[in-house]
Amino acid sequence: MSIVKLNNNGVKNATAFGSITGLGSMTFIKKLTASSSATLSFVDGSSGVTLDNSYKEYLFTFNNIHPATDGSTFQFNMSIDSGSNYNVAKTSSSILVYHFENDGAAGLQYDANRDLAQGTGFQDITEQQDNDNDSSASGTLHLFNPSSTTFVKHFITDSSMVRDGAKLYATKNAGYGNTTSAVDAIRFQMSSGNIDAGDICLYGIA
Numbered sequence: 001m002s003i004v005k006l007n008n009n010g011v012k013n014a015t016a017f018g019s020i021t022g023l024g025s026m027t028f029i030k031k032l033t034a035s036s037s038a039t040l041s042f043v044d045g046s047s048g049v050t051l052d053n054s055y056k057e058y059l060f061t062f063n064n065i066h067p068a069t070d071g072s073t074f075q076f077n078m079s080i081d082s083g084s085n086y087n088v089a090k091t092s093s094s095i096l097v098y099h100f101e102n103d104g105a106a107g108l109q110y111d112a113n114r115d116l117a118q119g120t121g122f123q124d125i126t127e128q129q130d131n132d133n134d135s136s137a138s139g140t141l142h143l144f145n146p147s148s149t150t151f152v153k154h155f156i157t158d159s160s161m162v163r164d165g166a167k168l169y170a171t172k173n174a175g176y177g178n179t180t181s182a183v184d185a186i187r188f189q190m191s192s193g194n195i196d197a198g199d200i201c202l203y204g205i206a
Helices: none
Strands: 003-007 010-014 026-037 039-043 057-067 074-079 090-100 106-110 117-119 137-144 153-163 167-177 185-190 195-205
Touching (some): 026 039, 057 185
Antiparallel strands (some): 039 185, 057 195, 090 167, 137 153, 153 167
């Protein structure tokens, strides 16, 4: 079977995945593991972290983030001064999808509680999380061209989590950090209490 790939040079046909060339590559940069951690921070040039013009897109994956405090929310913020301050103004929109295990309710809605309008506080990634032993959240944060000194800094988050023991919540946030200064650090935290467990990995996408 032929696979068709579109790129800037037109259309290419391939008969096997291995024969496709020119696709962007993803490079692992750094992994941080939470252990009752107040914050997890990725600062360019510190502890092997690259967050500069080496890549136009950066991907953070978070796996089984477990809060110490019941009802807290997983969040992030950006810094333009190597982590001295995490207070970049952000404008964002949030969508919530939910489905209960007993099929008692399901829905899709705009989530005004999670969006920001030129807010400098931390951006929520998830809904409120349980701290039950079997509850956690996983997902991704895409950050685009953070080193640009011309454009604002676009981001997209996706998450999946369990709430109240038997309810699936999936969230998507899209927005931008309203700064033309280079973003050189990202911090993750819970809205209350520590990140009890979980890990966050950073990748650069060519």
